[in-house]
Amino acid sequence: MFSSSRLEEISIPIATHSAYHKRKLRVATIGAGFSGLILAHKIQHEQPELQEFIEHVIFETNDDIGGTWKVNTYPGVQCDVPAHLYAFPFDPNPSWSKFYADGDEILEYMQRIADKWNLKRDIQFNSRVVGLEWLETDGKWRMRVRQNDAEEREELFDVLVSAQGFLSQWKWPSIPGLNSFNGHKVHSASWDHDYDYSHKRIGVIGNGSSGIQILPQMAKLKGTTVVSFQRGATWITQSLGEVLAGNSGNPDSENQDMNGAQSPNGNVGVDMAEVSESDEEIGSNFNPRYTKADKRKFGEKEKHRQYRKMLQQGMNKGFRIFKKGSQQNANSTKVTIARMRAALNENDELCAKLIPDWTLGCRRLTPGEGYLESFLLPTVTLETSPIIEITETGISTASQNHELDVIVCATGFDVSHVPHYPVIGRNGTTLAEKWGVEPESYLSVACPEFPNYFIFTGPNATVGHGTLITSMTWTADYILRWVRKIAAEDIHSVAPRQDVTDEFVRYGDEIHKGLTWTGGCKSWYKNHRVDGRVTATWAGSALLYREVITAELRAEDFEIRYRSRNRWKGILGNGFTALEERAERADAEGKGEVVDLAFYL
Numbered sequence: 089m090f091s092s093s094r095l096e097e098i099s100i101p102i103a104t105h106s107a108y109h110k111r112k113l114r115v116a117t118i119g120a121g122f123s124g125l126i127l128a129h130k131i132q133h134e135q136p137e138l139q140e141f142i143e144h145v146i147f148e149t150n151d152d153i154g155g156t157w158k159v160n161t162y163p164g165v166q167c168d169v170p171a172h173l174y175a176f177p178f179d180p181n182p183s184w185s186k187f188y189a190d191g192d193e194i195l196e197y198m199q200r201i202a203d204k205w206n207l208k209r210d211i212q213f214n215s216r217v218v219g220l221e222w223l224e225t226d227g228k229w230r231m232r233v234r235q236n237d238a239e240e241r242e243e244l245f246d247v248l249v250s251a252q253g254f255l256s257q258w259k260w261p262s263i264p265g266l267n268s269f270n271g272h273k274v275h276s277a278s279w280d281h282d283y284d285y286s287h288k289r290i291g292v293i294g295n296g297s298s299g300i301q302i303l304p305q306m307a308k309l310k311g312t313t314v315v316s317f318q319r320g321a322t323w324i325t326q327s328l329g330e331v332l333a334g335n336s337g338n339p340d341s342e343n344q345d346m347n348g349a350q351s352p353n354g355n356v357g358v359d360m361a362e363v364s365e366s367d368e369e370i371g372s373n374f375n376p377r378y379t380k381a382d383k384r385k386f387g388e389k390e391k392h393r394q395y396r397k398m399l400q401q402g403m404n405k406g407f408r409i410f411k412k413g414s415q416q417n418a419n420s421t422k423v424t425i426a427r428m429r430a431a432l433n434e435n436d437e438l439c440a441k442l443i444p445d446w447t448l449g450c451r452r453l454t455p456g457e458g459y460l461e462s463f464l465l466p467t468v469t470l471e472t473s474p475i476i477e478i479t480e481t482g483i484s485t486a487s488q489n490h491e492l493d494v495i496v497c498a499t500g501f502d503v504s505h506v507p508h509y510p511v512i513g514r515n516g517t518t519l520a521e522k523w524g525v526e527p528e529s530y531l532s533v534a535c536p537e538f539p540n541y542f543i544f545t546g547p548n549a550t551v552g553h554g555t556l557i558t559s560m561t562w563t564a565d566y567i568l569r570w571v572r573k574i575a576a577e578d579i580h581s582v583a584p585r586q587d588v589t590d591e592f593v594r595y596g597d598e599i600h601k602g603l604t605w606t607g608g609c610k611s612w613y614k615n616h617r618v619d620g621r622v623t624a625t626w627a628g629s630a631l632l633y634r635e636v637i638t639a640e641l642r643a644e645d646f647e648i649r650y651r652s653r654n655r656w657k658g659i660l661g662n663g664f665t666a667l668e669e670r671a672e673r674a675d676a677e678g679k680g681e682v683v684d685l686a687f688y689l
């Protein structure tokens with residue numbers, strides 16, 4: 089039996105509305121890249137009934153959509169997973185020109201889809217979110233938004249969705265003297281297209297995915313010399329997509345023909361039996377160009393679906409590569425070494441410097457069209473001595489001074505997951521404090537003490553296993569299920585429990601010990617460390633993520649607070665269901681409408 093004070097506390101007048109009446113919610117999304125647009129599509133088209141109780145606003149700091157693909161416009165920028173999988177699942181693109189699409193083609197596709205589905209409807213452009221604070225009493229987020237780099241205003245929201253990307257905060261490297269350089273300095277994520285890079289002495293710092301794409305582009309410009317500054321080797325696989333989708337380098341040797349006959353064109357699963365009457369030249373071995381016949385074939389929805397399914401099958405099967413000590417990893421390593429050696433013309437000195445000795449798959453499997461071959465050019469130099477400083481005229485390493493006209497910083501992003509503006513959660517806890525040492529999330533989508541705050545591609549998301557786009561749609565559905573619950577049950581706030589999150593993180597760390605991402609490389613998957621936790625990738629396959637995130641909401645993992653002193657107010661309402669109320673209204677109107685109250689028989 090409870091006390092009289094408790095009795096008083098939970099005794100409240102009943103609601104005036106029916107059971108599960110959905111209260112109106114203001115939902116803010118930060119970012120209009122793939123994630124934000126997928127959420128917009130869900131709300132506007134896939135689950136349009138949400139609009140009866142959701143007001144959705146998307147804040148985007150840029151003047152248009154695109155995110156990653158609007159900002160990263162450096163020469164050679166491409167996706168590194170098959171383009172046919174790197175597409176909105178609700179409207180995939182049958183006419184990609186190449187197996188790995190160029191950045192501008194991806195952006196153009198995003199624009200086309202956004203226009204076609206009217207996805208810009210709820211976006212406020214040129215609107216940078218500069219502060220977030222959780223107001224416990226109101227159960228709302230107070231957002232500060234700066235518009236057009238000038239006016240600042242405040243808005244209140246019930247639910248916040250961070251779709252601001254995990255690779256959207258680029259940073260200059262912290263190298264002494266960086267600002268003293270008198271030549272041209274450019275970052276891969278903020279490319280200067282007005283500058284003429286030809287006939288220049290160019291230094292490229294970094295050999296991550298961007299550096300690997302940029303280097304051959306700089307090397308092939310007229311009159312350039314290029315120095316590649318890198319601290320360690322990286323695996324240049326035939327490509328993530330090719331390894332995972334299967335091809336001649338299919339690591340699963342028993343199933344080499346899983347994706348169709350092998351082809352000297354490296355056709356990576358295109359069913360050449362059907363598309364060989366080509367009216368165009370097939371592109372490079374590395375990145376085959378789709379023919380007009382291919383595109384015609386993909387124009388038929390079912391054939392396109394089958395092709396995408398085949399790629400996805402290979403991609404999902406290929407996850408075994410990421411298992412330390414697996415046969416697939418060993419096979420793939422063997423194939424990759426042979427390919428790298430061949431690309432380097434068996435040059436022992438270059439092979440020793442450019443072929444890693446750490447586990448394949450520890451860093452992102454990086455395709456590199458023309459990358460290794462560039463080092464065979466007399467105009468390209470590899471510098472592995474550590475950089476000491478940047479001077480007015482170039483870069484000094486432990487072994488020599490390099491006089492340069494241009495320094496390209498392909499040095500990546502701030503991957504701490506901490507936004508560059510204050511995010512203040514429950515009891516004044518800031519996200520900067522919470523994630524200052526280690527960003528620890530609940531299933532990559534939420535964080536304790538940050539109520540009604542959901543994250544696309546948060547810490548430990550599926551960023552290491554193939555395309556991210558499909559995962560984003562699962563995440564969007566997950567977020568929207570919470571939104572429905574919050575609205576329908578008169579919930580004040582939901583936040584994952586700290587103990588549950590701790591257990592999730594620790595268990596994930598254990599799984600990671602058996603995966604290649606904990607290998608002995610320095611990687612942004614580990615927040616640019618050699619040792620330490622894996623902070624970027626999900627502890628398992630994308631399929632595992634799907635299984636967990638699309639299962640029933642694990643409400644038991646959350647601390648749920650209600651707006652009423654008695655939680656049953658939202659659920660039981662006035663004691664009647666909405667259907668019964670509709671039936672009563674219909675009777676009162678007397679127009680003969682019969683509402684089926686025995687629908688369950």
Ligand SMILES: Cc1cc2nc3c(=O)[nH]c(=O)nc-3n(C[C@H](O)[C@H](O)[C@H](O)COP(=O)(O)OP(=O)(O)OC[C@H]3O[C@@H](n4cnc5c(N)ncnc54)[C@H](O)[C@@H]3O)c2cc1C
Nearest residue numbers: 119121122123149155156167168169216217252253256556
């Ligand atoms: C060069 C490069 C190549 C890549 N290639 C692949 C690939 O091949 N396959 C793959 O799966 N992934 C790839 N990625 C990862 C890529 O980032 C994701 O696939 C995807 O584009 C992320 O989409 P997003 O919407 O979550 O984030 P983003 O595309 O980063 O979009 C976030 C948006 O939020 C906005 N924003 C951020 N902060 C604020 C703020 N405070 N206020 C308002 N707006 C804000 C940004 O302006 C941006 O438009 C690549 C990334 C890079 C950088």
